[in-house]
Amino acid sequence: MKERMQIPRQPMPEQEAGRRARNFEEVPLGYTPKTAEMEALRCIQCKKPACVEGCPVEVDIPGFISLVAEGRYIEAALKIKETNGLPAVCGRVCPQEVQCEQRCVRGKKGEPVAIGRLERFVADYERAAGEVAIPETAPKTGRRVAVVGSGPAGLTVAGDLVKLGHDVTIFEALHEPGGVLVYGIPEFRLPKAIVKAEVDYLKRLGVKIETSCVIGKLDTVDDLLAEGFDAVFLGTGAGLPTFMNIPGENLNGVYSANEYLTRSNLMKAYRFPEYDTPIVRGRRVAVVGGGNVAMDSARTAMRLGAEHVYLIYRRSRTEMPARTEEIHHAEEEGIAFHLLTNPVRYIGNDKGWVVGVECLKMELGEPDESGRRKPVPMNGSEFVIDIDTAVVAIGAGSNPLVQSTTPGLKTNKGNYIIADEETGQTSREGVFAGGDIVTGSATVILAMGAGRKAARAIHAYIQSREEKTR
Amino acid sequence: MPAEILEKEQLSKGVFRMVLSGPKIARKRKAGQFVVIRIHEEGERIPLTIADADPGKGTVTIVFQIVGKSTRHLADLNVGDTLLDLVGPLGKPTHVENFGTVACIGGGIGIAPVYPITQAMKLAGNHVISIIGARSKEVIIMEDLMRAASDELVVATDDGTFGFRGLVSQALEEKFLKPGRKIDLAVAIGPVKMMSAVCDVTRKYGVPTVVSLNSIMVDATGMCGACRVSVAEKMRFVCVDGPEFDGHQVDFKELMDRQCIYLGDEQKSVDHYCSHGRKLVGD
Numbered sequence: 001m002k003e004r005m006q007i008p009r010q011p012m013p014e015q016e017a018g019r020r021a022r023n024f025e026e027v028p029l030g031y032t033p034k035t036a037e038m039e040a041l042r043c044i045q046c047k048k049p050a051c052v053e054g055c056p057v058e059v060d061i062p063g064f065i066s067l068v069a070e071g072r073y074i075e076a077a078l079k080i081k082e083t084n085g086l087p088a089v090c091g092r093v094c095p096q097e098v099q100c101e102q103r104c105v106r107g108k109k110g111e112p113v114a115i116g117r118l119e120r121f122v123a124d125y126e127r128a129a130g131e132v133a134i135p136e137t138a139p140k141t142g143r144r145v146a147v148v149g150s151g152p153a154g155l156t157v158a159g160d161l162v163k164l165g166h167d168v169t170i171f172e173a174l175h176e177p178g179g180v181l182v183y184g185i186p187e188f189r190l191p192k193a194i195v196k197a198e199v200d201y202l203k204r205l206g207v208k209i210e211t212s213c214v215i216g217k218l219d220t221v222d223d224l225l226a227e228g229f230d231a232v233f234l235g236t237g238a239g240l241p242t243f244m245n246i247p248g249e250n251l252n253g254v255y256s257a258n259e260y261l262t263r264s265n266l267m268k269a270y271r272f273p274e275y276d277t278p279i280v281r282g283r284r285v286a287v288v289g290g291g292n293v294a295m296d297s298a299r300t301a302m303r304l305g306a307e308h309v310y311l312i313y314r315r316s317r318t319e320m321p322a323r324t325e326e327i328h329h330a331e332e333e334g335i336a337f338h339l340l341t342n343p344v345r346y347i348g349n350d351k352g353w354v355v356g357v358e359c360l361k362m363e364l365g366e367p368d369e370s371g372r373r374k375p376v377p378m379n380g381s382e383f384v385i386d387i388d389t390a391v392v393a394i395g396a397g398s399n400p401l402v403q404s405t406t407p408g409l410k411t412n413k414g415n416y417i418i419a420d421e422e423t424g425q426t427s428r429e430g431v432f433a434g435g436d437i438v439t440g441s442a443t444v445i446l447a448m449g450a451g452r453k454a455a456r457a458i459h460a461y462i463q464s465r466e467e468k469t470r
Numbered sequence: 471m472p473a474e475i476l477e478k479e480q481l482s483k484g485v486f487r488m489v490l491s492g493p494k495i496a497r498k499r500k501a502g503q504f505v506v507i508r509i510h511e512e513g514e515r516i517p518l519t520i521a522d523a524d525p526g527k528g529t530v531t532i533v534f535q536i537v538g539k540s541t542r543h544l545a546d547l548n549v550g551d552t553l554l555d556l557v558g559p560l561g562k563p564t565h566v567e568n569f570g571t572v573a574c575i576g577g578g579i580g581i582a583p584v585y586p587i588t589q590a591m592k593l594a595g596n597h598v599i600s601i602i603g604a605r606s607k608e609v610i611i612m613e614d615l616m617r618a619a620s621d622e623l624v625v626a627t628d629d630g631t632f633g634f635r636g637l638v639s640q641a642l643e644e645k646f647l648k649p650g651r652k653i654d655l656a657v658a659i660g661p662v663k664m665m666s667a668v669c670d671v672t673r674k675y676g677v678p679t680v681v682s683l684n685s686i687m688v689d690a691t692g693m694c695g696a697c698r699v700s701v702a703e704k705m706r707f708v709c710v711d712g713p714e715f716d717g718h719q720v721d722f723k724e725l726m727d728r729q730c731i732y733l734g735d736e737q738k739s740v741d742h743y744c745s746h747g748r749k750l751v752g753d
Contacts, residue, residue, distance in 0.1 A: 173691050175508055175515075175555045183693075212471050212557040214691055218494055241695040243705060250698055250705065250724055252731045259694035267514060267688065273742035276514035276540055277688070278735035352727025401691065401710070 003041075009111040010039040021302045021333035024187045024270055028092075031121040033071070040069035043113045046105055051115060054103035056449040057083045061100060061115055068118055077126035078133075080119060085159045086152065086448065088127060088194045091120025093185060093292075094445050095323045127197055134204055138165035143462045146171060146229040148215045148402060151179020152444045153235035153435030155198065156451030157458070158207045164459050169208040169229075171215050173401075176266060179237055180436075181444070183266040184258075186296050188303065189326075192265075216401030221409070221431060230465065231430045231458045234417060235451065238436035240397035244288070248346025249392070253280055253354040257293045257393035264300050282389025284308045286357050287335075288343055289393035290320040295327060297391040298335045309335045310385055314342040314362050314375040340364070340375065344382070346390060356384045396441050406431070416440055424454030425461075432458055473507070473556035476529060478549050481611040484536040485579060486545050487521070493528030495520075495558045501590035502564030502583075502682065502714055505530060506690045508555035509543055516540050517687045517709070519583035519659075520559065521612075530556070533582030533611070539739035560690050561713045564680070568595040570654035573646065573677075574620065575601045575638050575668055577660025581612050583682055584659045588619045591657070597621050599653070601641050603664075607632035639667035647675045655680065658717060662729065666722035673718050681717035683708045686729065699725055 013029045014020070020027050031039065043065040051061045059080050067076035080087045096102075096116035104112030143166050147154045150172040162168045176182050178195040203209065215221065221232050241256030243249050260279070263269040267277035285301040287294050290313035301309045311330065313320060316339050320327055331337065340362040347356035361381035364373035398415045410418045410427035417426055417433040424432040434450030436442055477489035495505060504519045522531035536542050547553075564587050572591045576584035581602045592598045598619070603626035604610045610625055610632060617623045625633030626641040634641040638660070646653060656679040658668040665681045672679040685697035685708040692710035699708055700721035706712065 173557075174689060175557075183689075210471070212555045214557060214560065217559060217691075218498060239693040241693070243695070245705075250700060250728065252727055256695040259688060259696045262688050262694050268512070272735065273539075273739045275512045276739055278732045278739065280731065351730075352724065399692065 004044060007038055007042050009042065009114055010035045010117075012114070012117050017329075017332040017334075020188065021299070022305075024303055026191050027188050027329055030124055031117055033073070033125070036068055036073075036118060036121045037071060039114050039118055040065045042106060043069070044105065050103035050105065051100040051113075054100045056099065056445045057452060059084050059100075059119075064122065065113065065115070065118060068122060073122050073125040074129060076122040080122065083452070084448065085156050086198055086444075087119050088123035089152070089181060089190060089198065090445055090448070091116050091118075091123055092190050092194075093323075093443075095443060097324050099445070127194070135163065137163045137205065140167070141165040141462070143167065143230045143466075144169070144228060145458060145462075146224045146232045147235065148221075148232065149173075149179055149235040149237055149435075149437075150177035150199070150209065151181065151235055151237050151435060151447065153237075153447040153451040153454075154179065154233065155202060156448045157233045157235065157434070157455045159202055159205065160452060160455035161458060162202070162205045162207050164455075166459070166462065168206070169210060171213045171219075172209060172211045173214040174266065175212050177209050177211060179235075180239070183262045184293065184296070186261065186265055186300055188299065189296065214401065216405040221402060221406040221428070225430060230462050231432065233424070233451075233454055233458060234402055234426070234431065234433040234437060235435045235447070236399045236402055236437045238396045238441045239399045241392070242395045242397055243392055244343065244394060246343060246345050248348055248354065251346050251348040251354040252352050253282065253388055254346055254390045254392065255280070257287075257289070257297045257391050258396065260297055260391045261293070261300065264304070270300075270304060279304065280389050281305050282387070284310075284385075284387045285389040285391065286310045286312055286343070286385060286387045287391045287393055288312045289395075290315065290322060291393065291395070292322045292326055293396075294393035295322045295330045297393050298330055299333055301389065301391065302333055302335065306389075310338050310387070311335050312338045312341050312343055312357070312359060314340065315372060316340055316364060319372045338385070342375065342377065347384065354387060354390055356386050357390060358382055358384050396436075398437055398440070414440060422453055423457035424450060425457060430461065471556060473530075473553045475547055475549050475551050475553070478547075481533065482609045484545075485533065485609070485611055486536075487531060487533045487582075488544075489529045489531050490553065490556060491528060492523075492530040492556050492558070495530050495556065496523040496528050497525045499523050499530065499559035500563030501566060501586040503559035503561050504583075504690075504713060505532065505556055505558035506560060506687070507532070507544075507553050507557075509540065509547070510554050513543070513554065514540055515555075515557075515688060515690065516544075517560070517684070517690050519682070519684075519713075521582040521585055523586075530558070533579065535579040538736040539743045542740065542743060557690070561709060562711070564590060564657070564714060566590045566594050570596065571599065571652060572596040573599045573601060573642060573653045573656040575642060575656060575658040575660070576603070576616070577638050577658075577664035578604050578609070579611075580660030580664070581610075581616065584657065585612055585615055585619065587657055587659075588616060592619055592621070599646065599651075600624070601626060601638045603627065603634075603638035603641065605629065637667060638664060639671045642668060643671045643675075647671065647677070653677050657682075662722055662726050665717060669717040669720070669722075679717035680714050681720060682713045683715065683720070683725065684713070685709075685725065686731065699728075
């Protein structure tokens with residue numbers, strides 16, 4: 001036991017900052033089996049593991065870690081998959097420092113067990129070992145479920161329901177399944193091969209995926225129900241870009257983060273002209289925002305060849321919603337942080353291109369409704385940063401296509417779908433919803449948690465209907 | 471979903487008509503809506519207005535002009551080839567009702583998207599005056615179809631080789647508005663300059679005018695904002711709020727600037743395509 005307590009948290013090797021800031025390959029390189037086993041030994045196997053309470057999908061963390069310590073990696077992966085269908089994704093994008101690792105006992109007097117890195121290790125090990133085993137699925141029920149959107153929520157619902165024997169079809173508006181995992185999160189943080197492997201796994205389980213199918217336009221939710229689907233799950237996400245409504249936002253060279261990242265990630269504009277979709281490769285790029293999307297945008301700009309990337313955020317570092325690791329990586333890669341700074345207008349030239357952003361310095365006042373201290377502008381503190389590209393990454397709104405074409409589907413004032421927290425049940429019978437389209441922009445793991453609950457509720461709904469018709 | 475090319479026809483220099491398989495889109499689409507196509511794995515997403523559809527045969531017709539790499543690539547394809555993706559129908563349909571007299575105005579390649587609207591306006595009981603125009607006689611497309619769909623048709627050419635000599639906006643003013651013909655609604659589709667010019671004329675005569683905008687798009691489902699445009703000083707997305715807007719409220723200068731964002735890249739993309747042994751057709 002004493003020896004265990006003396007093992008330091010094992011660092012994960014990563015690409016050196018100067019090199020990686022110019023390529024799109026993944027930044028952290030992952031644990032080796034040896035470091036993984038060392039790290040796993042640091043877990044003291046608490047009787048009442050607080051880490052599990054900190055996990056939105058309640059992964060049996062001590063359970064999988066003890067399997068890692070014994071070198072039983074594949075079994076460890078299967079242990080995680082009992083409650084989390086996408087461990088390779090979550091190991092990379094979950095904010096562990098405010099979830100499982102925050103609650104880890106080892107963190108009280110030192111550093112917590114690197115749960116996220118271990119999760120990633122076992123998932124990668126399993127994938128590299130070859131064909132991931134297909135679990136036994138329940139006998140076919142003959143019941144059909146339509147899943148709208150193939151992001152984390154939709155993929156989770158589809159996986160859970162297909163295992164219960166239902167016939168599941170995912171409808172995806174874009175040409176590639178994965179939702180935010182493919183259009184939003186860059187290759188250097190979540191390689192697309194991993195998303196593809198997860199999607200292929202679902203296909204092998206029997207999930208059908210119809211890409212380029214915009215529900216609300218081609219078919220409505222009512223069309224799906226009329227076509228014979230027994231239930232519909234809506235996981236359409238928060239994909240609507242938000243702008244600040246300040247002058248000059250329509251100038252050439254000003255992007256929403258959604259557009260910037262979609263061009264680079266989904267359309268592979270970073271490989272233009274090999275790929276057809278272009279992207280403005282700015283030399284001086286301003287990114288506005290302090291979340292993961294802002295970090296992703298800033299680091300993408302650097303990789304597209306920028307000389308200067310400025311991250312403009314109206315609050316201070318402590319209020320930044322991005323994962324600690326992303327902030328750290330961004331700084332290492334040379335992103336210049338302009339904290340307590342807020343853009344007030346973009347300045348254009350006579351051809352309609354952005355050439356500057358005028359900002360105001362801010363100071364922190366009283367806490368606002370989010371509990372964070374509210375930034376207040378400082379009078380007379382205006383200054384201009386010369387830029388040729390700007391990316392606005394200040395959050396996203398709800399995708400409206402389904403709500404506007406589904407009569408009787410209740411929404412709240414942000415046009416998010418109102419759904420029961422425990423079941424995902426909406427105001428329409430047989431229609432369930434979960435993920436960002438219900439909660440507003442949140443995390444991959446919360447969307448997966450909502451998907452898991454909705455899958456359970458959809459299964460119960462289908463069963464109760466069968467009993468009625470018997 | 472993938473879509474097979476069932477017919478291909480060259481309408482004029484660099485302008486092609488293609489009939490694609492798309493049974494569901496053919497059934498659902500309404501006048502004024504568009505599709506997005508992606509030719510191949512490395513391809514970009516290209517928005518194209520639906521020029522016609524046949525629900526019985528399950529087909530969708532597109533008309534396009536070679537401007538950059540993707541449209542060149544599209545023109546290189548033949549009957550039997552398959553487009554990797556066909557998405558639609560996107561955008562809001564045209565608001566069609568019996569307005570009285572409607573002027574349907576198409577410039578250049580814009581004649582193609584005006585055609586289904588002309589048909590729908592006629593079907594709704596309107597008296598339809600159509601004005602179609604292009605640089606020169608040999609680049610006027612779909613004249614017979616437009617003639618059949620309209621009560622009156624005027625053809626205008628910049629160089630005077632056919633019909634009215636001048637722009638469609640001038641034809642509208644000289645032949646109809648100046649002589650005092652009452653027009654209850656104008657629908658204008660074509661190059662931004664042309665739509666802007668038509669709006670200048672109709673504003674003068676107080677004729678409500680709908681324009682259909684062809685902004686740059688990526689996803690075309692409201693997610694990226696690439697297509698944003700200022701209408702009545704408010705930010706609107708062409709893909710989901712449009713593509714049709716009150717022409718008198720559109721900031722055409724901004725739209726023109728925004729359409730130039732990737733001009734340099736377009737040439738690079740064409741060069742890359744040509745350097746990889748792809749033939750050029752249609753020129």
